[in-house]
Amino acid sequence: MPVKKLPLLVANWKMNLSVKESVVLSKNLCEAYIKNKFQERLSLVLCPTFPALSGVAEVIKKKNVSLGAQDVFWKTQGPYTGEVSPRVLVEIGVEYVIIGHSERRQFLKETDAMIQQKLLASLSEGLKPILCVGETFAERQSGQKDLVIARQVSSALNGVVLTPESHLIIAYEPVWVIGSGQAVEPREASETALVIYQTMLDFFSPKALKSQVSIIYGGSVDPTNIHYFVGQGLLSGVLVGGASLEDKRFINLMNKL
Ligand code: 13P
Numbered sequence: 001m002p003v004k005k006l007p008l009l010v011a012n013w014k015m016n017l018s019v020k021e022s023v024v025l026s027k028n029l030c031e032a033y034i035k036n037k038f039q040e041r042l043s044l045v046l047c048p049t050f051p052a053l054s055g056v057a058e059v060i061k062k063k064n065v066s067l068g069a070q071d072v073f074w075k076t077q078g079p080y081t082g083e084v085s086p087r088v089l090v091e092i093g094v095e096y097v098i099i100g101h102s103e104r105r106q107f108l109k110e111t112d113a114m115i116q117q118k119l120l121a122s123l124s125e126g127l128k129p130i131l132c133v134g135e136t137f138a139e140r141q142s143g144q145k146d147l148v149i150a151r152q153v154s155s156a157l158n159g160v161v162l163t164p165e166s167h168l169i170i171a172y173e174p175v176w177v178i179g180s181g182q183a184v185e186p187r188e189a190s191e192t193a194l195v196i197y198q199t200m201l202d203f204f205s206p207k208a209l210k211s212q213v214s215i216i217y218g219g220s221v222d223p224t225n226i227h228y229f230v231g232q233g234l235l236s237g238v239l240v241g242g243a244s245l246e247d248k249r250f251i252n253l254m255n256k257l
Contacts, residue, residue, distance in 0.1 A: 007230045007257055008169065008216055008237030010045040010068060010130060011244035012098060022052035026059045028247040032254070039064040042257050043237075045096050050084060057093040068096035068130065071104060074117035076125065086125040097122050098239075100156065101132045102175040112155035119156050128167040130239065131156050132218070133196070137176035146195045153199040162208050169214045170196050171239045177219035179242060186228035189217045193234040223252045230257060 011029075013022060026046055033044060047068035048056045057067050073083035089097060099122065100115035115131070122129045133152040135145040153170065162168065172192050174184050183189075193215045200209055217229040218239030229238050244250045 006041065006043045008045065008214055009042045009254065009257065010047060010096070010098075010169075010171075010216070010218075010237065010239045011250065012047045012068075012070065012101075012218075012239055012241050013049065013245060014070065014103070014241060015049055016245055017049065017052070019049075019052040019055055022048040023055045023059055025245070025247055026056045026065075029250060030060055030063045030065055032247070032251045033065060034063060036251075036255070038254050038257075042254060044254070047096070047098055053089075053094060054092050061093075066095045067093050068098060069094045070098050070101070072097045072099065072118055072122055072127070074114065074121040076121065086122045086127055089127060090125050094127065096128045096130055096169070098130045098132060098171075100152070102134055102173060102178065106175075112152060115152075116156050116158050116160075119160060123160065123162075123166050123168070126165065128169060130169040130171050130216075132171045132173050132239070134173040134175045134178075134219070140174070140176065145192070149192060149195050150199045153196055154202065157200065157203045160203065162204060162212050167212055167214075169216055169237075170200070171216045171218050172196060173218040173239060180220050183217075183220040183222075183225050183229070186225075186232060189229060189235060190233040193217070197234050221253075223249065223256050226253055226256050 045066045045068045047070050069089050072086045076085050076087045099118045104110045119129050133149050135148045139148045177184050196215050214236045215234050216237035217235050221238045221240045222243040229235050
């Protein structure tokens with residue numbers, strides 16, 4: 001399958017919106033997406049809360065917009081109360097899945113080992129994982145950033161084999177920047193993308209990296225800074241939280257691409 005070369009714009013609505021609000025927002029975004037022919041400039045992925053996935057799937061049908069989930073379990077079926085199977089996500093039209101977001105690492109105590117299992121399960125069901133990696137402020141201050149990033153990437157990729165159909169996205173999200181209103185310096189994001197790329201070379205060929213893997217940036221992306229993070233060096237997209245929650249602001253952001 002040919003790879004979309006367009007910049008990837010992923011909206012992570014986290015737990016901020018109700019089902020109704022998610023459906024209304026996706027309707028408004030789809031309308032603007034079509035009207036402004038954004039599909040010629042970017043690939044849009046909407047990641048609502050689990051209960052809103054089906055409603056949003058209905059809205060985006062045949063509109064060239066993709067659906068993403070914010071998490072997934074590492075087994076496809078069985079006695080795992082409260083968990084969601086990657087197979088069920090595919091069944092309802094989900095194409096992408098965020099894995100290892102720092103909020104889950106922090107609040108749900110997700111470990112590198114759990115994240116690796118989720119990645120394997122998602123890829124084997126044909127989902128496109130968006131693996132989040134990023135350092136905390138303390139790790140950055142103590143000069144550990146590159147080590148932390150390399151460790152998170154390599155432990156997640158342990159045992160991963162890309163088939164010709166697989167797609168993988170790595171999102172660099174510095175934990176200390178998320179929700180702060182202040183993105184990292186574009187140069188720092190580019191340099192970290194290089195660390196991610198170099199770490200991945202231990203796992204995949206340069207050819208596979210070029211055609212099947214993307215590196216994107218997340219953390220206080222807004223309409224004023226998005227252009228610094230798309231198409232710069234190895235970065236080919238963004239993962240947006242706060243600035244994706246309101247239609248006018250997010251449409252403005254898409255306009256900047
Ligand atoms: P903000 O854009 O609100 O900083 O959130 C980033 C994020 O965590 C996306 O996954």
